[in-house]
Amino acid sequence: MNPLQIHSLEQLEMARVNKRAVVAPSWSAFSRPRPAAWIINLSGPVLLSLMRSGLFIYTPPSK
DSSP, X not given: OOXXXXXXXXXXXXXXXXTOEEEOTTSGGGSSOXXXXXXXXXXXXXXXXHHHXXXXXXXXXXX
């Protein structure tokens, strides 16, 4: 399954509403799953950098 990338604040808000976790593999601080509700409260420049580098909805590995 392909990971779903977040490109906009609306997509991040939908992830928050659905209580999803997000990851940014290229950032060591955000490479672990974090709640979208926590991520959306970061400052604008940080959010923009995260989205540009690749912010994805976390999907747990299948067993």
